[in-house]
Amino acid sequence: MKLIKHIRFSIIIVTAIFVGSAFLGKMFVANDDQRPFLQAMLDRTDALLHARQGQPEQGRDFLAVDPNAAATKDDPIAKIAATLKPGETIDTSLRAQNVSPGIRVSIINALRSKLDFKRLKPKDSYTLQLDSSGDLESFRYESSPLDILTIKNSDEGYRVSKDPIELERKKIKVSGEIESSLFAAFTDKDEDMRLVYAFADIFSSKIDFNTEIQPGDRFSLVVDKYYKNGKLVGYGKIEAAQYFRVKGPNLTAYLHTTANGKDQYFDQDGLGVGASFLRSPVPVGKMTSKFTYQRRHPITGQIKPHLGVDLSAPIGTPIMAVADGRVIDIGPNKGYGNQVVISHNGDYKTYYGHLSRFKQGLHRGSLVSKKDIIGYVGSTGMSTGPHLDYRVQHHTVFQDPFAMTFKAQIALSGKGLKRFKQETRALTELADLGSFTPHPQVLKVSNLTITKEHEIMLL
Numbered sequence: 280m281k282l283i284k285h286i287r288f289s290i291i292i293v294t295a296i297f298v299g300s301a302f303l304g305k306m307f308v309a310n311d312d313q314r315p316f317l318q319a320m321l322d323r324t325d326a327l328l329h330a331r332q333g334q335p336e337q338g339r340d341f342l343a344v345d346p347n348a349a350a351t352k353d354d355p356i357a358k359i360a361a362t363l364k365p366g367e368t369i370d371t372s373l374r375a376q377n378v379s380p381g382i383r384v385s386i387i388n389a390l391r392s393k394l395d396f397k398r399l400k401p402k403d404s405y406t407l408q409l410d411s412s413g414d415l416e417s418f419r420y421e422s423s424p425l426d427i428l429t430i431k432n433s434d435e436g437y438r439v440s441k442d443p444i445e446l447e448r449k450k451i452k453v454s455g456e457i458e459s460s461l462f463a464a465f466t467d468k469d470e471d472m473r474l475v476y477a478f479a480d481i482f483s484s485k486i487d488f489n490t491e492i493q494p495g496d497r498f499s500l501v502v503d504k505y506y507k508n509g510k511l512v513g514y515g516k517i518e519a520a521q522y523f524r525v526k527g528p529n530l531t532a533y534l535h536t537t538a539n540g541k542d543q544y545f546d547q548d549g550l551g552v553g554a555s556f557l558r559s560p561v562p563v564g565k566m567t568s569k570f571t572y573q574r575r576h577p578i579t580g581q582i583k584p585h586l587g588v589d590l591s592a593p594i595g596t597p598i599m600a601v602a603d604g605r606v607i608d609i610g611p612n613k614g615y616g617n618q619v620v621i622s623h624n625g626d627y628k629t630y631y632g633h634l635s636r637f638k639q640g641l642h643r644g645s646l647v648s649k650k651d652i653i654g655y656v657g658s659t660g661m662s663t664g665p666h667l668d669y670r671v672q673h674h675t676v677f678q679d680p681f682a683m684t685f686k687a688q689i690a691l692s693g694k695g696l697k698r699f700k701q702e703t704r705a706l707t708e709l710a711d712l713g714s715f716t717p718h719p720q721v722l723k724v725s726n727l728t729i730t731k732e733h734e735i736m737l738l
Contacts, residue, residue: 368399
């Protein structure tokens with residue numbers, strides 16, 4: 280290598296002497312591109328140098344490439360793709376990727392008005408792009424398939440926008456027959472468990488799907504399914520639902536937006552399907568002990584009253600408040616283990632026992648709304664396995680929760696009822712809700728773009 284550098288230096292000196300000689304004047308080498316002699320000699324030397332380094336040949340000359348040459352401003356040189364780990368924030372994740380403090384601050388400040396940092400989840404993902412100067416060129420944060428924020432560097436500074444999302448929407452009808460459980464019936468349809476929970480929730484004040492279903496009962500529903508790049512991203516709200524019972528009255532519910540803009544379910548006559556109390560604080564489970572005044576305790580063996588119902592469910596299953604109320608007691612309570620007691624309008628109290636843990640932040644005096652999560656199924660206290668001990672007290676008397684009836688909370692009338700009837704008639708005709716098909720049936724297909732002005736709510 281040193282020999283080549285010496286040769287090149289000698290050529291430069293000799294050439295300078297020739298160029299400076301007055302009697303020789305200007306000399307050019309008669310090569311194919313008529314380049315000046317000095318440039319030609321330098322190129323030949325470079326060719327020899329790069330040939331020794333294994334550079335590729337381009338025609339008669341060698342391509343001279345400096346591997347350390349800086350990219351242009353428009354050529355991105357650093358790209359980072361990462362996923363949040365449990366317990367990580369955006370800042371700690373970026374720090375783990377060796378992103379400079381200045382860029383981290385810029386990203387956090389730009390996202391502050393668009394993203395709730397308290398709702399970050401593990402597996403949220405991001406992509407960061409730097410330019411050749413090491414400045415932030417773009418940052419893309421995806422918290423769900425429908426929620427993607429992008430930061431871009433512009434002449435006006437960093438700008439944040441929500442990416443538009445292209446979706447395919449399929450309106451489908453799902454129907455089936457109960458053989459063993461509601462869960463099993465939906466599983467046979469290859470539908471996500473989110474759908475069975477939503478279906479059970481609609482009729483939660485009318486039927487307890489833990490205890491009151493019968494083989495031969497049938498169900499039918501209409502719902503939108505949303506796909507992104509051919510992959511299911513979620514369900515919209517169930518638009519219509521029916522449950523036909525072998526024993527007992529049939530149930531029907533239609534989704535309707537009331538005059539105040541609130542989505543609620545009504546039966547075919549315009550009466551609200553929801554009631555003041557839910558039938559069960561656990562949507563889908565299995566009743567292992569009934570309300571009775573004569574039960575042999577599974578641990579002590581004593582015959583004594585069991586003034587509630589036991590609902591078996593996996594540890595960690597969410598437990599809902601069955602009605603609006605105020606927490607009047609919370610904490611360990613002997614054989615009941617971790618227990619929550621809620622007062623409802625002074626007339627009713629509900630008891631929830633054997634919890635594994637309470638909802639974070641819940642305390643005595645907390646106000647809760649119907650369907651609020653208050654805790655999670657466990658096996659604390661005197662218990663043979665994970666379940667919920669659920670009790671209802673009216674004034675001073677405990678009653679069987681599943682034998683109680685409650686009035687509807689709302690009813691449509693006038694123009695609202697007329698508009699509701701028109702909507703339900705069109706949907707019933709489209710779906711032919713009274714019929715049953717073995718497989719989900721596609722009723723309608725359309726495409727839509729989700730933007731910050733047009734958003735959807737998924738189950």
